[in-house]
Amino acid sequence: MPIVVVDYDSQWPKVYEQLRSQIWPAIEDIAETMEHVGSTSVPGLAAKPIIDVTIIAADPDRLGLVIQRLGANGYHHRGDLGVPGREVFSLPVGRPYCHLYAGVRSAVAIQNHLVLRDRLRANRDLAAAYGRLKKELALRFSNDIDGYIAGKTEFILSVLRDAGFASSDLEAIADVNTVAALRRPRDKNISTQN
Numbered sequence: 001m002p003i004v005v006v007d008y009d010s011q012w013p014k015v016y017e018q019l020r021s022q023i024w025p026a027i028e029d030i031a032e033t034m035e036h037v038g039s040t041s042v043p044g045l046a047a048k049p050i051i052d053v054t055i056i057a058a059d060p061d062r063l064g065l066v067i068q069r070l071g072a073n074g075y076h077h078r079g080d081l082g083v084p085g086r087e088v089f090s091l092p093v094g095r096p097y098c099h100l101y102a103g104v105r106s107a108v109a110i111q112n113h114l115v116l117r118d119r120l121r122a123n124r125d126l127a128a129a130y131g132r133l134k135k136e137l138a139l140r141f142s143n144d145i146d147g148y149i150a151g152k153t154e155f156i157l158s159v160l161r162d163a164g165f166a167s168s169d170l171e172a173i174a175d176v177n178t179v180a181a182l183r184r185p186r187d188k189n190i191s192t193q194n
Contacts, residue, residue: 003048003137003138003141003145004048005046005048005131005138008042008044012041013036013041015051015096015098016040019053019098020036022095023070023075023100026070027066027070030062030066030069031056031057031062032058032062033056034053034054034056035054035114037054037101038050038099038113038117039120039130039134040052044131045120045127045131046132046134046135047131047134048138050099051096051097051099052098052099052101053099053100053101054086054102054113054114055070055102056103057105059104060104063087063103063104066102070089076089077089078090082176084107084108085104085109086101086110086113087102089101101113108165108172108173109173109176111165115160115165116159116160119162119163120159126159130152130155133152133155137152153174153177156177160173
């Protein structure tokens with residue numbers, strides 16, 4: 001599937017709200033929150049036109065309940081797909097396509113989603129630079145999701161480094177997004193995010 005990065009679409013938050021209305025009722029009593037993350041959650045940012053949704057559980061026991069409850073409602077749990085701390089789900093037929101994740105707030109993968117989103121929302125220049133990079137990479141790696149992801153990694157790491165992420169956490173993120181991820185078999189339809 002070719003990688004396409006498009007200019008920001010004001011419909012993306014509406015699609016997220018539609019997804020939220022379908023997903024949240026099944027877990028609202030056991031999940032802490034549900035967040036629109038990834039580039040489509042940042043006003044003005046160019047993105048692959050796929051909504052990223054992260055469900056945050058308060059603790060690992062609650063995460064297990066979230067996984068069970070989503071499964072009972074037609075969402076197929078696919079495991080972490082090589083990204084520790086971030087569980088991935090397929091949606092039932094007929095739902096708007098998205099990347100649906102779940103994890104505990106303290107997981108590095110979840111913090112990566114939240115902090116990167118918040119930093120990009122807070123700094124328009126940073127978001128614009130990231131959008132330009134994503135467009136360049138989409139042209140260069142139009143049929144190579146691993147190359148596209150690897151090409152974004154240093155930018156993402158620099159944002160997270162400035163946000164105070166520990167060196168060990170940055171190394172873990174780099175490992176998932178670059179060489180180790182390229183060696184690991186992975187579902188080509190699921191990127192690490194953003």
